[in-house]
Amino acid sequence: MPRTEHRTTRAPRRTWRTRAASAAAVLGVLAVVAVIAGPGGAMSADARGRRTPPPSTPTSTPTPTPTPSSTPTGGTAAANADCSAGRVLTMVAHADDDLLFSGTELRADIDAGKCVRSVIVTAGDAGKPAWYWQARENGLMASYASIAGVSSNWTAGQLPVAGHTLRTATLATAPRLSLVFLELPDGNIDGSGFAATGGESLEKLYEGQISTIHTVTGAAQPTSFSLTDLRATFSGLVTGYAPTEIHTLDHGGTYGDGDHSDHHTVAYLADQAQSAYTATHTFTGYLGYPIADRPSNLSSAQTAAKAAAFFAYAAYDGETCGSTSACASRPEGSWLSRQYAVGSSAQPPTDPPTSQGTDVTAGATVTASAENPADGQTAVKAVDGVVSGYPDAPTAEWAAPGGRAGTWIQLNWSAGTTLHEIDLADRPNSDDQVTGGTLTFSDGTSVAVSSLDNGGAVQRVAFSARQVTWVRFTVGSVSSTTRNVGLAEIRAFRPADTTPTPTPTPTPTPTPTPTPTPTPTLADVTGSATPTAAWDDQSTGQTVAKAVDGVVSGYPDNPTAEWVAPWGRTGVWIQLDWSASQHLGRIVLHDRPNSSDQVTSGTLTFSDGSQVAVGTLPNGGDALTVDFTPRDVTWVRFTVTGVSNSTGNVGLSEIRAWTTG
Numbered sequence: 001m002p003r004t005e006h007r008t009t010r011a012p013r014r015t016w017r018t019r020a021a022s023a024a025a026v027l028g029v030l031a032v033v034a035v036i037a038g039p040g041g042a043m044s045a046d047a048r049g050r051r052t053p054p055p056s057t058p059t060s061t062p063t064p065t066p067t068p069s070s071t072p073t074g075g076t077a078a079a080n081a082d083c084s085a086g087r088v089l090t091m092v093a094h095a096d097d098d099l100l101f102s103g104t105e106l107r108a109d110i111d112a113g114k115c116v117r118s119v120i121v122t123a124g125d126a127g128k129p130a131w132y133w134q135a136r137e138n139g140l141m142a143s144y145a146s147i148a149g150v151s152s153n154w155t156a157g158q159l160p161v162a163g164h165t166l167r168t169a170t171l172a173t174a175p176r177l178s179l180v181f182l183e184l185p186d187g188n189i190d191g192s193g194f195a196a197t198g199g200e201s202l203e204k205l206y207e208g209q210i211s212t213i214h215t216v217t218g219a220a221q222p223t224s225f226s227l228t229d230l231r232a233t234f235s236g237l238v239t240g241y242a243p244t245e246i247h248t249l250d251h252g253g254t255y256g257d258g259d260h261s262d263h264h265t266v267a268y269l270a271d272q273a274q275s276a277y278t279a280t281h282t283f284t285g286y287l288g289y290p291i292a293d294r295p296s297n298l299s300s301a302q303t304a305a306k307a308a309a310f311f312a313y314a315a316y317d318g319e320t321c322g323s324t325s326a327c328a329s330r331p332e333g334s335w336l337s338r339q340y341a342v343g344s345s346a347q348p349p350t351d352p353p354t355s356q357g358t359d360v361t362a363g364a365t366v367t368a369s370a371e372n373p374a375d376g377q378t379a380v381k382a383v384d385g386v387v388s389g390y391p392d393a394p395t396a397e398w399a400a401p402g403g404r405a406g407t408w409i410q411l412n413w414s415a416g417t418t419l420h421e422i423d424l425a426d427r428p429n430s431d432d433q434v435t436g437g438t439l440t441f442s443d444g445t446s447v448a449v450s451s452l453d454n455g456g457a458v459q460r461v462a463f464s465a466r467q468v469t470w471v472r473f474t475v476g477s478v479s480s481t482t483r484n485v486g487l488a489e490i491r492a493f494r495p496a497d498t499t500p501t502p503t504p505t506p507t508p509t510p511t512p513t514p515t516p517t518p519t520p521t522l523a524d525v526t527g528s529a530t531p532t533a534a535w536d537d538q539s540t541g542q543t544v545a546k547a548v549d550g551v552v553s554g555y556p557d558n559p560t561a562e563w564v565a566p567w568g569r570t571g572v573w574i575q576l577d578w579s580a581s582q583h584l585g586r587i588v589l590h591d592r593p594n595s596s597d598q599v600t601s602g603t604l605t606f607s608d609g610s611q612v613a614v615g616t617l618p619n620g621g622d623a624l625t626v627d628f629t630p631r632d633v634t635w636v637r638f639t640v641t642g643v644s645n646s647t648g649n650v651g652l653s654e655i656r657a658w659t660t661g
Contacts, residue, residue, distance in 0.1 A: 081176035083115035086431075086481065089243035090116065091234070091270040093202075093262035094124035094186070095136040096313055096320070099143055100335045102247055102286040103306040104298060105430055108391050109245075110147050112431065115176040117241055118144075121266050122202070123183045123216045126319075127194025130218030137181060139316030141169060146312040148174045158221070161240060162232035167220035180237065183219035191261035202265035203255060205230070234273040244281055244481065246274045251285040252342040259288040280480055285342035292334035295571030299392045300535030303337045303567070310336060324539070324566070328648065337567040357421055357493035358608055364411035364492065370400035372484075382409055382487045387458060389427045389488040397427050399486035403475070407485050410472040411492055420465040423491035424449065424473065428456030432486065433479040442468040449473070456488050465495050493609065522586065526656045529576035537564045537649075547574060547652045552621060554592045554653045562592050564651035568640075572650050575637040576657055585630035585660035589614065589638065590653040593621030597649055601642035607633040614638070621653045630660045 088109045092098050098106050098118055109116050120140070123133040145152035150173035157168040159180060171177040187193050187201025197216060204210045205227050214224045225233065238246065251267035253259055267285050274283045287294075298306065307324060310332070314322035321327035327336065361383050368379035375394060382398035389397030400407045419441070426434050437449040439461060447463045471492060475485050526548050533544040540559065547563035554562030565572045584606070591599050602614040604626065612628045636657060640650055 081115055085113040087243045088114050088116045088245045089241050090118040090247040093122050093266040095120055095140040099310045101288050104302050104339045107147055117178045119180040121182045122186045122262055125186045125216050127196035135316045139313035143309050143313040144177050147309050150174050161236040164223050165221045183215045185216050187262045189260050203261040206265045234269045238273045238277045246283045248285050250287050258290045263288045287340045291338040291340050296337040296568050298337050301392050307336045333567050357495045360417050360494050361491045364413050368409040369407050370403055372399045372401050382490050387425045387489045390429045397488045399484045401484050403485040404478045405475055408472050408474040412470040416469045418465050418467050418494045420495045421493040422461045423458050425456050425458045425488040426452035427486045431481040434475050436477040437475050440472045442470045522658045525582050525659050529578050533574040534572045535565050537566050547655050552590050552654045555594045562653045564649050566649050568650040569643050570640050573637050573639040577635040581632045581634055583630050583632050583659045586658035587626045588656040589617055589624045590621050591617035592651050596646045598644040599640050603639045605637045607635045
């Protein structure tokens with residue numbers, strides 16, 4: 001994670017192109033100068049600045065050498081591998097695209113035992129000699145091996161597709177993983193191409209500005225493609241591999257929207273190929289550069305795992321960052337804590353929706369048609385208050401091994417209760433998804449439930465209030481990839497009490513002598529709470545516990561006295577939980593005292609479902625006292641909804657909770 005105490009005050013946040021220019025200016029002082037390649041491909045000359053290429057000699061970093069193979073490989077899905085868990089075909093533009101923009105999904109697929117083939121369409125050369133882009137390819141091989149947890153021993157091969165011969169590499173120590181390289185020229189972020197490759201680009205080919213695009217100098221299989229050829233090659237790659245899942249980049253965006261030109265062209269071609277593919281499959285595109293402007297939505301564990309895979313690659317690419325501290329001030333730092341599919345919401349997946357009642361889940365007993373005690377994925381984990389599951393927190397969810405349609409989970413109340421809302425959160429992995437279900441109640445009524453969010457976001461089902469002793473959720477349908485259906489969480493709510501208890505008319509008594517109204521007694525109950533957060537920075541000691549240590553300080557004076565969520569912006573949260581109910585009436589917030597990171601708005605959400613809006617926190621770390629109508633609750637969560645333009649790592653110096661009496 002980035003050591004925020006090393007940062008200096010930064011200028012207001014800028015667009016990707018402007019930020020790239022700043023990165024180029026910094027790198028310009030290095031002894032070895034070159035045309036800089038962006039993390040997802042080469043940046044434009046305007047964005048990065050022209051530089052003199054370095055000598056055409058390989059770097060000193062050791063690279064894996066694929067074992068030559070005279071036999072064509074890759075005609076079938078991982079010929080020597082068991083692909084019964086599924087076949088994933090990923091089609092991207094540059095060697096690090098899937099690591100940066102779909103890295104969490106990539107790891108989940110590999111961990112699940114699926115066969116994974118990634119097609120890298122361009123060399124990502126940035127107009128530079130072969131030593132540079134070949135190192136990038138080797139870096140991708142090293143990264144895949146690190147994710148699989150095996151040594152990086154690769155077998156080189158050839159794959160004939162639509163009249164062209166493509167270079168392949170298969171991981172000998174895990175042959176279900178393979179790569180295909182077309183080695184076409186990097187088209188530059190704006191599609192203008194590079195002089196070294198004749199200004200050719202995929203965008204120009206797609207838009208009809210050129211009729212043919214050629215592989216780069218030094219390509220393993222020199223050839224050229226017309227747009228018709230390239231479309232046929234994409235289709236051949238799809239049908240030849242027979243994938244159950246196809247992943248690509250942003251097929252919904254447009255040229256000039258801030259993403260790399262190559263990202264869009266590859267995604268457009270992948271979308272066309274999958275549309276013509278008649279076998280059952282899923283198709284997902286992932287957003288590229290612009291995810292930096294969305295809230296961080298990966299957990300600390302997911303971010304760390306994604307970063308580790310990227311850093312394994314970065315050891316071979318001298319033009320990117322290879323550590324959390326090095327990436328902190330670069331766009332890669334923002335990309336590593338985010339992953340968004342095309343068309344997905346920009347909201348963090350686990351933020352609870354506004355409640356309109358009282359949570360009565362704790363008073364229920366839970367049963368299910370099946371559960372998984374061997375792995376701790378029992379029915380009670382669906383009511384533990386933790387909206388999470390595999391791959392981040394497998395023991396925080398309920399799973400029914402082998403379960404599909406017909407699986408059920410039930411909440412029972414011995415004394416009965418009134419219900420008007422049920423919250424459901426699907427298992428957050430990408431394979432298992434509930435696509436329909438039914439809520440059945442003890443009074444004989446039922447409510448239909450639509451498809452649950454596949455990323456585990458909470459989905460609220462509201463209905464007319466009814467008095468019941470139990471409610472059962474039955475899975476009606478699931479996705480084609482589902483093998484073990486379940487839920488990350490189910491919560492039940494009764495309506496908020498709206499009818500006040502009648503107050504008896506008191507017997508008139510003599511008017512007493514007026515006495516001053518006593519001042520409510522305030523008590524700080526922070527010390528008895530358990531703090532948790534969306535994530536924190538264990539490596540620098542800026543953990544969630546530092547937000548309740550009673551020390552109002554932080555970077556630059558005392559960095560280890562504050563809580564920091566590295567790369568966090570909006571959507572980050574911190575929560576205080578009490579084992580017994582507290583009569584809260586005040587929350588005091590202290591922002592991080594540095595001049596760059598500032599919370600400009602937020603929301604306090606309480607266990608009773610109520611919320612209180614929070615304004616801008618003083619940027620120097622002074623207290624913002626938020627008073628509200630006292631309420632009896634067991635937890636309170638502060639969620640950041642707005643930050644300053646210069647914010648890179650949101651957090652708090654301190655949060656204190658007070659009861660009133």
